Amino acid sequence: MAMSSAAVFRAYRTRVLWGCGIALMLSLAACRFSSPAAILPPMTGTEPPVINVYNWSDYVAPETISRFEKETGIKVNYDVYDSNEMLEAKLLTGHSGYDVVVPSAFFLERQIREGVYRPLDKTRLTNYGNLDAKTLARVAINDPDNRYGIPYMWQxxxxxxxxxxxxxxxxxxxxxxxxxxxxxxxxxxxxxxxxxxxxxxxxxxxxxxxxxxxxxxxxxxxxxxxxxxxxxxxxxxxxxxxxxxxxxxxxxxxxxxxxxxxxxxxxxxxxxxxxxxxxxxxxxxxxxxxxxxEVDFMAIPADAPHPQNAHKFLDYILRPDVVAEISSFKKYPSGNAAALAYLPAAIRDDPSIYPPPQIVARFKDHHxxxxxxxxxxxxxxxxxxxxx
Amino acid sequence: MRDQVKAWRLGRRLILGIPYAWLIVFFLVPLLIVFGISFSTPKLSMPPIEPLLSYGADQVMQVRLYASNYTFIIGDSLYLAAFANSVKVALISTLLTLLIGYPMAYGIARTSAQWRNILFLLVILPFFTSFLLRVYAWIGLLSRNGPINAILLKMGVIHAPLALLQTDFAVYLGMVYSYLPFMILPLYSAIEKLDPSLLEAAADLGCRPIKAFFRVTLPLTSEGILAGCLLVFIPAVGEYVIPALLGGPGTLMIGRVLWDEFFNNRDWPLASGVAVLTLMLLVGFVVVLQRVQSEKVVSE
Known part of the structure; x- marks a missing residue:
């Protein structure tokens, strides 16, 4: 069985070349299949009662998720991130598996142009009318015609x-x-x-x-x-x-x-x-x-596996009592006009949280x-x- | 008989094939993908890169490779400065870990078996907690209102809290602290194998302990030193977490530059280029070291 060192080297080289060849083919295959879904999956049929939500860490009230699960019977898989860049990397890779994500305005604007999101079906959002018209007009510079996202919290x-x-x-x-x-x-x-x-x-x-x-x-x-x-x-x-x-x-x-x-x-x-x-x-x-x-949106990725459940979740968040609870807990103002009535006075009247009009006039929108x-x-x- | 040999060979091949397949799928393929992306260019799409392969209108397959990422990295002094600084920080950290780790490994190898196990456990113990948490703990320890400053103030050594955090000192401290076990373990196994009778022989022949250490112990444990240094140096060059959490804003390292390119500039091709060049730098370093080592073995 003794081989000369040259023979060992030759056998070794062949194996390495084989390995590289297989790897190269696999990588090409991986590249070819990573193209995103160009056609939106239709919102028909029944979806399994599951939804995958990807949100900023610490950005809901303690009861928000469990209440949604109890009311709808939809199980929420809840993941968190701590930067827009992290979210963007996952969304752009495609097939993130998430149904609801919470990008900030000027990330959303760019991602819309890249085809990352699914247009909202507003007929499924019965509580959409609770949103503040002024806020909607303001955020339309990032999300033209408010087609893709609902304004969540701002600062x-x-x-x-x-x-x-x-x-x-x-x-x-x-x-x-x-x-x-x-x-x-x-x-x-x-x-x-x-x-x-x-x-x-x-x-x-x-x-x-x-x-x-x-x-x-x-x-x-x-x-x-x-x-x-x-x-x-x-x-x-x-x-x-x-x-x-x-x-x-x-x-x-x-x-x-x-x-x-x-x-x-x-x-x-x-x-x-x-x-x-x-x-x-x-x-x-x-x-x-x-x-x-700065405003964060809730939006649905184009390749979301459960778009119907995602709309149910957004509609739940649009409810004034739900978003008011988040605002009082996190001390963020929301873009929901109807929620004001549900806020404790300590939150609503705190000028640091809900600034008076002369302060709001100082805000500059960002593309x-x-x-x-x-x-x-x-x-x-x-x-x-x-x-x- | 012949069939048995054949079956045996097949079995051996299958068993050997598993690690090969593992390496190909989880190491070589991702690496080649990164290598491929480094010849692309960013694009507003999902994924945000220009595909290398495309079909033209006349069904002609086109391959487009951009070398611009590499020329850009070479042309901008930022990347060279970041590489140089990363190598500097990694070298100093490796040297410090060696200086601290060697006596520790020596001590562990030379104590009684009972103590050895306890000391060994203490070296491994930090791994039971997340690396990130341990680095975070240093933030608390080093902060202005932290215990280290409080003790020094109380003892009267200093009169105002020292700025320990966000300094190069904190980076080296974090590096040495985190990578010390990787230095101690290979050193320990090398020192443990050392035959004590060699040192006795040296002493019998009139060699003083210090000289015996440099003439006998050190050369005979050089493989452990090399292994330990590589285990510390290689991850230290690409280290991102420690300088990000403990370092000051001026700490420029290649890990942070790569992060910036990938996440902030969203330039996957350029980030891939930086990754490929970092890898080449490290592979080159390892190859040179191995050459030196094998030449030494041959000459001996």
Whole structure:
């Protein structure tokens, strides 16, 4: 049985070549079969009583899912994610198996163009009329004619801050109504030691800097991007970190005194500080220059295996009592006008949750960016973030 | 008789075929798909890439390969800087784990059998908890209001809390902490095999312990050192979680760049290009190391 080493090598080489050949054929086969379903499956016949929901983590009330299961007899497989990018990767790969997903506006806008979603059959959504007409008109810039999604909860990107620490660092002349509080190096420098954190999301930060400069945040001109980068670069030495979740805890326990972040997260920090009784007082600011309006939609993927059940789920969420319960629990305003009557006064009258009209007037709508612009923006972000 | 041999050969082939099939389906095929995607270009569609194969109007099969991803990666200094920094961080982490792991492995190998089991268990014990949770635990330990700062303040060593988190120090700490078992295990098995009589012989011949360590122990455990270093270095180069959670915003590593390309820029082809180049870098590194090792064996 003894083989010369050359013979061993030859036998080995043949096997490796065989292996590579088989693998190559399998990969080609995999590529060929991964094309998405171009034709929508019809909504006829009976579906098994199952639905697969993919939602942001912590984005419903504790009873929301179990009540739906009890009322309809449909079993909910509930999965969660923590970024739009994660959801997008799954949707674009195709055959995600999900029936209901919750993308943010400017992801939804782009994904609609890519054929990711199934148009809603509004005859199946008996509670659709509960939605606020103004909100529907507003979100139509992302979802033309409101064809694909129902607006779920909304919020803005603004500034969360520690009231006492900001006063201690800046005195009484702190601009507590302006982006200057963080984008003007004069103030940011004094806040370095008590800590500044930014959400790690390039569109939000660049758009906010552009709003501060009076530039249209929907501009895709590279000069406008460069102007925003210049602003952020000047205050970069005073920013401790860029992270999309850490600022919630850090604001609550006083590790940082200012964060550019989302309303819901800042209010969560405010609540955690109150619960822990550590004396930290958090406030959220919608700057007078304006702030990006963020809205999450519920939508049905085109290849959803249970589209009828998905419509039942959306119709359930559209019920004012259901969505009001979620709003009171999560402290997010919904796009459901009828739900207002079901909210406790503490939620409805909290200007941080349901802002008055003069604050709503500051909101700026945001379109999906082109992929080409996104590349430039993220490249600028890497430069800013790594400070090189 | 001949049939028996044949059956035996077939059986052997089948058994050997299972790991081969496994590797082909779960390693080689995905790798080739990634390799293929790296020659594509992004597109607004599902999936968001231009297919490599397409049929023209006249039923002609067309193959379109774009080399633009590779030229782009080579042309932009960002990627080179990220590669270089990843290799730097991985090398320093590997060296630190070796320096800490070697004495530990040596100690474990030289204690009584009873203690050895306990110490061994302690090395393995962290694996019972999720890696992510253990890295998260360091966030709590290192934070400004965390226990480490509190103890140092109380002892009067420092007067203001130190910024430990979001620093390079925290990244190296996390790396060494997470990868230490991968260094200790191969080192232990190499040291354990070492015949103690060789050291006695060295001592009898008048060799001092320190010299004996460098002339006898170290060369004889070099295979364990190499295995341990590879087990730490290779995952450390592509590490994403530790720098993301413990590192500062300035920590630029290839894992994060790849994430950005795939998820934020949604450029699957370019992300695949970065992945292929990272893999080539690591394979090249391993091949060189193995050459060096086999040449050494031959020369001995």
């Amino acid at each position: 803005t990107t603004g500034i969360g801050y520690n009231i006492d620490k900001i006063r201690a660092a800046l005195g009484d002349d702190a601009p507590l109504d302006s982006w200057a509080l963080v984008f003007d190096p004069k103030y940011a420098a004094k806040l370095k030691s008590c800590g500044i954190g930014f959400v790690d999301s390039p569109p939000e930060i660049f758009d906010s800097a552009q709003i501060y400069l009076g530039i249209d945040p929907n501009s895709e001109r590279l000069e406008d991007l460069a102007a925003a980068e210049e602003v952020i670069k000047k205050i970069r030495p005073y920013v401790r970190y860029f992270n999309s979740s850490q600022y919630i805890n850090d604001l609550a326990n006083g590790e940082i005194c200012l964060a550019i972040g989302f309303t819901g997260d800042v209010l969560m920090a405010r609540e955690r500080a109150q619960e822990s009784g550590n004396g930290v007082k958090i406030a959220f600011m919608v700057p007078k220059e304006g702030a990006i309006f 999906s960016e082109s992929l080409n612009y996104t590349r430039y923006e993220n490249r600028a972000w890497t430069r800013v973030r790594t400070d090189r």
